[in-house]
Amino acid sequence: MNQDRSALLRALLAGSAIWAGLGAAPALAQAEAGDVAGFTEAEDIVVTARRREESLKDVPISVTAFSANALDLQGAPDITALQRSTPNLTLQVSRGTNSTLTAFIRGIGQQDPLWGFEPGVGLYVDDVYVARPQGAVLDIFDIERIEVLRGPQGTLYGRNTIGGAVKYVTKRLGDEFSGKIRGEVGTYGEYNLIGSVAVPLADGISVGAAVAWYNRDGFGKNRFTGAETNNKDVLSGRLSLELTPSDAIFIRLAADRTEDKSNTNHGHREVREPNSNTAVLPGRYDTLAGLGDANEVVTQGLSLTGEWQVSKALTLKSITAWRDGHSGGTGIDFDGTPAPYLDVAANGTVYKDRQFSQEFQALIETDRLQGVIGVYYLDARASGAFDTILGRGLVPEAVLVPAPSAATALSQLTSGSVDTRSFAIFGDVNFDISDRLKISAGARWTRDKKEGVVFKANYFGTIGSPLIKPYVPALPAPFNVPQILTDYTNERTFSEFTPRVSLTWEASDAVNLYAAYGRGFKSGGFDMRGDATATPDTKNGYDAEIVDSYEIGLKGDFLDGRFRMNAALFYTDYQGQQVTTQVPKVTPPPGVVSFVDNVGSSRIYGAEIEATAILSRNLSANFSFGYTNAKFNEFLVYDLVTGKYVDVADQRSFQNTPEFNGSVSLNWQADLAGGRVAVVPSLSFRSDVHLFEIPIPSIDQDGYALADLSVTWTSPDTRWRLGAHGRNLFDVAYRTGGYNFPSNQFAQSVIGFYGPPRTFRLSAEYRF
Template identity: 30%
Template sequence: MISRPRIIAIQLSAALGITSVGLVPTVALGQAMLEEVVVTARKREESLQETPVAVSAFTGKSLQELGLTNISDLTKVVPNVDMGIGNGTTGTGNAFIRGIGARNTGVNYDSGVGIYVDNVYVSRADGAIVDNVDVQSVQVLRGPQGTLFGKNTTGGAILYATNRPEDEFGGNALVRVGNYNKIDSTLTVNVPLVGDTLMSRFSLYQTKNDGYVQSEIPDDLPPQALGNFPFYEGEYNDINRYGGQAQLRWLAADDLTLDLNYNYGKTDQAARGQNCEVVTDIPGTGWQGDLQNPFIVIPSTGETIIDWCQRNDDLGKDKIMANLEPNQYKAEVNTLALTVDWEITDVLNFKSISAARSAEGGEVNELDAIGIALLGRTNFAGNGAEQRNTDSYSQEFQLLGSAFDDKLDYVVGAFGFTEKTDKGAATSPSLFFGALTIPNLAFYQSNLTKLEAKNTSASVFGQADWHFDDYWTVTLGARYTWEEREVTRTFRVPDISDLATTGDASVSPISDTFIDFPSGPETFNPNHGYVVDIDTRPLSPTFGMPDPRADQTRKLDDSKITPMMSIQRTFDGVGFMDFGNAYLTIANGFLSGGITDTVDTITGLVGEYDPEEVWNYEIGFKMDAWERKLRLNTAIFYTDYTDRQLTTIRISPEGRIAGALINAKSSYISGIEMEAVILPTDNLQLTANVTFNHGKIEEYDDFRIESIPASGIRPECTAIETGAGEVANCPIDRSDEDLPRLPDSIFYLAAQYTFETNYGSVVPMISWSYRTNLQNCFDASSCLSGVYKVDQEDLSARLTWNSPDMNWRVTGFGNNLTDDRYVQGGTPLVDVTSTAGTTYNLPRTYGIEAAYNW
């Protein structure tokens, strides 16, 4: 086995023979050389090629030329970025960089990728699908950014900047139509109010298309199922987002600028429908089916859990069965930010960024993808369910300057953040009438769980560049962060007195989860109330009384110093190279620890997970060559993780399953990222990106839930009562698994050519992207199954006409032209049901867009 120090040495020495990291620019029409790209990856404006950071940057114009309409499209063109248009069965944002992100999107979890819109941190996944509307630039910073951007950037950061108001009246409009009844529209107007002193800018947008997944009711459903479940017919995987932005810019003085920015976004669309695939070749899976099929599922539905999954799979990728209503994902986000930029002197600048953000969201999750009322969760059921509502406030101060005749550049600052979620309750109903073949007996398992979270954080940071001469620079930086996190979990069970409209429902002697309805199934009241559970622990001082564990509050605080060091050497005019920049960077970062919403099966108490810490070692080389007709940027990195946060499956004392966050003690990721742009002729641009990764989990201890065999429970396992019988909770070593969302290799190729005519320019463009062995599982058997380990390929093309005055643009486009379909997510539950819920990528899409500037 190769040791980790040797791996580092091999990769870093290899960097000496390769080149460096960067961007995928596009070229202005007829341009003879690549333009300089300005980035703010280090809190100040500087040339991309001079920045010792692995960063890809795009202007608003290049986003249009590449056909990138929202943040999820970055997956195609940026090395090691995986950003889907939803997570699980919801439309929440879920970004991964270099295999780092967060599968869990609850209010008590944070992502390892920081998303910033106009320097404002987007802390929650609701509203994190950012549409590219009136965008000035997008920058993707890969690797931990713990010094300048703080905690929760162990994977990297994505920086969005919108266009600022200007002193001339103008604007632009765009309409895009396509198959699946797609219609997108944007409108931006820039209005000067008081000369060149007070200016405004307004944008509106809408993006909408029908879904490509349809739920239907098969003709041959068993009679029991028809009477048991309200099967739902309708559309899934649609898109319906709209919003706007209003900005004011006041040039209060020659050296003082104030920007006030209000941003609104709303999502109101269906959930993401899942196919269901049977996985029966992994020993020990399907404990829920083993427990419930004989006494509950078969008597109530006429078929087993696996039979129902197979029914769904037989319908095909884009047809499903579903029963949980309403079919919905909703989010609404309001953000208000004030930026004050004061140029104190020619070499000293002060900036203040104040922001308030409110995010509300809720969804319906049919987790099992089976079509019967087995595993689901909803924020819209009434009777206590409510959408989550998070309010956050942040304040950042920055002081940027130069000293010692520009030999020293520095930035120092302070950041404060507070966030509170005061709503957010979901019910998880599972209902089967006819259990044990008794018509009026129901297996009913449900709860109402509410999470309230408070997060407070404060930090100070500083980073300085010392330029020894025109070529050598050393950068040192550090950040101190303190944070406090608090979670309150409220747990309620059904109110038996309210379960039947006739008031005569009662708990069966069999178990608390078996309910008798003497007046018949039609008396079930889905809008019943919820109450505090009764403590059933025989030795507990509160035995027979309301369970004190129903309302739990835990608080923790932590502090961390995250340093970084970089040394770089620039080159001018060496051979065919016009400019070069070689750098070595060592950077530290951490991802917040926290408090889980799952409880220990024995104690019933909520637990916690540790912070994730990372050290990243990176060598890069950036080069412009051949009279700036070639740009070649490469980074080689090795990232060492301690207590990496990974998602697994846990079971509650009452037998419900839920995703949980636990720590893998030791893991690492290494890779090489190469980006190249070349102009072989004045009108031809070729772009190529190549990435190779290797990741390994060295120590990852977990628990797996299994059925108890006839021979009895194994000594290392613990028995758990679920309400329908006992299962075994067994320790498992998962250190041989693939890291999630980390492809083995990534390839991107694109070519565009500009034809100049008397009637304007015509620009055809074709692009191809390919990712290999991308893993999207989280429970142990799902990772073993191979269902979620796929290759992903996309072939797209665009044909654009620009008017001679460049005011009009018309583009025909096609995406996924080969109609390649692959798994891009879902809800892995192979351990639980021997089934895998899978969501698939968009089929072939095509359309036309027209834009006008004035």
């Protein structure tokens, strides 16, 4: 891995030298001015990172903004594509799923999507906080822009944004009839249909709808069942009603629903199963899993947003939202074989969540004072259940007294729920000390109250437990009486004050310098997998995480607006990091013990550079670079043998956090057939990545680079757009996740989950 890191570093330096030879520097946003007429200067980008509309240059926060047009020209299929061109960002499909999101920013996030765990990067859809990562791999359609906010956003966005936030902003309908329809075909039998329409019914009343239907054959195959793996079968839709009875009032009622029926992703065995002569399957998307393939994830929501401009200085805003989701399917076959050596069965509905939130804001805008104050409330519940099945013959008969002669399988039921009620008061105000000097100060007080219910038990001589179907007892009563491991209900309250302050100096009309401090907070909770017989402290839950972040940055336009650069240096003090560890149980009966620890403390520092350069009327260039140096100062783990905590900081690394990452892309445009053609080649790279805090060579991912190419043609009247998009052109194999249970009792269950292979897609869009 060190050789790969050195090679990547040499490639980076070489690329920087080439870039310097081109006379341009690294960059942030796609220049879209003159999308049809040619490039003239970098477009001014408006964002709502501080809950109000501002020029990106004026925001003392590290923000990357992507417009709908920029993402379309790049051929970005979903929000995981943002990882390729955003510094220090990890957005990937979680291991063992098709639509659950793993998100990390600057080394901070949460990989484990189990119900009850909180993400470290907040996801917002039209200012509505999406509390759970299930169904959060959002396809990109009918949007206005996407913003990625790096660093803790604990003041304005609050809970669970200690790493940052991703804002998915959809388009407003407006008061004119409009719409578009788009068809796509591609490799692996891909065919997609996307459409949207906005219809004004009367003055100040408009309705709109957007539908997206995605279909793709699998990248691989289940060689045991014949089913496809890594396929896509998704139907998503939105409905909205907008009312503008006057210039001062805006009301939007919006509903959305997404159904994902893609097959279960069991992963690929990385080592040979020792109990047979079966070789490791050559295809990285293939499996021999015998657990089954059916899967379904449904997410839906309803929101009501109202804005009232009371005066030029004051606007009141209300955001009311309800969301609901459930996941059902067969689970994950960890051993990747037809036999149940290590299966996690979840037949039926394994996961449910629902949330209600209410937010009130008062936005202030005067000549020298701008800001927002508000209150926030969340009522949420998440629950689920699954069986961990250890196949027949794996449990020693001595475990059962008296020992029967029947097959001795073992199933371990894990089930529970977490109820959360959160309340917060917040405010952030910017004051112009002078024409060149501005100070911004904000704070948030958050109180989270959580109730956890956890039940865990072993069922001997069974395939499955009574809660998860099918339930197949292999032993008669009383030998199938469960061994209860965990059975408790507990309640905890977490509260925190999270301030933020920044100072901005306008060195010139085009260049801003800033320094900022911010605190982030992620509440604690209860481990739904906790085994109270092995780790008694699990009943007490785990504590909150706290992040203190310091940042200095520069944002500026140069060369008469033809070159834009944003740069930042940051340092983060990270306390109480929540880490999930799963290890084989050392005493019979065999099983997997999970525990969540506040492992101690760490420090993270790094740098980010983004820029856009307009090289000529027809050519622009973008560059991004991120560097993260993350190290644990203390990492305490629970020793199952001694029953004590041990500091192993020197043996641990940050997960999902490459030391280096970056991208470079060009946008060449020219007149063609009366319209405008755009050619966008891009190259992104990431250095070595650990998939867990413990380095695991068999599944950790070495550094890699991905090449993409998009070609689009837009008609003179901009009604038609034709596109050809190729992604991962060199078919690079790279893991995005994995599991590691290398013990013989688990049939050497070491599996990896891989990112998409080389794909090509053609698109045709008509706008009206």
